[in-house]
Amino acid sequence: MKRSAAATKATILAAARERFAADGYERATIRAVAGDAHIDPSMVMRYFGSKERLFAAAAELDLHLPDLSGVRHRSVGRILAVHFVERWETDEALKVLLRTAVTNEAAAARMRTIFASQLAHAIGWIVSDPAEAALRAGLVATQVLGMAFCRYVLQLPPVTAMTPAEVIAWLAPTLQRYVTGSR
Amino acid sequence: MKRSAAATKATILAAARERFAADGYERATIRAVAGDAHIDPSMVMRYFGSKERLFAAAAELDLHLPDLSGVRHRSVGRILAVHFVERWETDEALKVLLRTAVTNEAAAARMRTIFASQLAHAIGWIVSDPAEAALRAGLVATQVLGMAFCRYVLQLPPVTAMTPAEVIAWLAPTLQRYVTGSR
C-alpha cells in the first residue's frame, strides 16, 4: 500500500513522540517506533536519516507562554499555573523533552534554552532587571518541572490523584512568590 | 595485582554510582564502569552478577529524614529545606535514583516508595490524617525533586548559580506551605 510522503512522515513522528515520551531516548528504538506506526523500520531512516534527527524532530517545542505585559502583578502566579498545567496535559513534546533531557545532552540543551529565554523573557514584563528575571524564571522552572516529573514520569500516587484544578491551586501561590516575592 | 575482594567491590560500586548518576541506567555500560574503576569488565559481573543487581547496590538509599516530632510546626519548612539541600550535595545515590527513575521502572518504584513512606511518615508527626500526610508529602516531593532536577540534571544556569543558603531561603516557605498551609 502506498501513501503520501507527508502522511507517512506525520505518522512516524506521532509514534516517535509517544515512544520517546514513554521510554526516553535510549530505550525508544527505531524498530519500536516503526512497529507502533505499522511501518517498516527502514522507512524511518529514509525520512529522518538517523535516530538523532528523528528525536530532534519529535522534540520540537514552543512553550507558547501568554503575554504577561499588562496583567496585574498579583495575578501572575495563577496565570502561569493555569498555563503550564494546560500545556502538560496536552503537549506530548514537553513530556518527550522531560524524559529525554536526563540522558540526552541535546534535549537538555534545548530545555535550558526554552526556560532561560522564553520563560525569562515573559517574566521580564514583571521583573525589569534581566539577571533577576533569569533567577525568577529558574525558580519557576524548579516547581513546574518538579510537578511534571512527579505527576507524569515518577507517577507518585498522591500527585497523580490530584485534579488539574487542585494542582493549579497549590502551584499558583508558589509561582507567585517566585516571580514577585522578596528575596 | 591482587586486591582484597571487599576493596575491589567498593571501588566498582563507587564507579558505578558516578556512572549511573551521570549517564542513567541505559547508557551506563558495565564496560564503562569497569574502565573508570581500572578493572576488567568481567570482575563487575563476578562481584555483582548482573547489571540489574549492580544498579540495585548502587541505588541503595535512605533519606535519613530528621525526627519531626516535637519541632515547632512553623519551623518544618526550613528544617526540610536544610535537610534536603544537605542530602543532595553529598549523597550520590539520590542523584543516581533521580537520573535513572526516568527510564528504569525499578528505580522509579523505589523512589515512589521512599517518598511515599519515609517522607509521608515524617510528615505524619505534623499532619495526623494519613491521606492528608501523603498528599503533603507528594507536594513536598514536587518541589524538592524539581529543584534537584534543575540544579543537578538539567543544570539551569540561574539555578546552579545559587548558593545552598539561597536555595534553602527560597524553598523553606514553599515547603512550609505544602506541609502546614490550608488547602
Add this chain to the structure above:
DNA sequence: GTCTATAATTCGATAGAC
C-alpha cells in the same frame, strides 16, 4: 514508496586459563 537482507556495532553475559 515499501520491503528484504545484511553489514557494522555494541553490549550483557559466560567459560575457562593462569
Add this chain to the structure above:
DNA sequence: GTCTATCGAATTATAGAC
C-alpha cells in the same frame, strides 16, 4: 583474583530489489 576470548542478542544504519 584477574584476564582473554567469545557467544548471543539487540540495535543503528546501509544497499538494493521490486
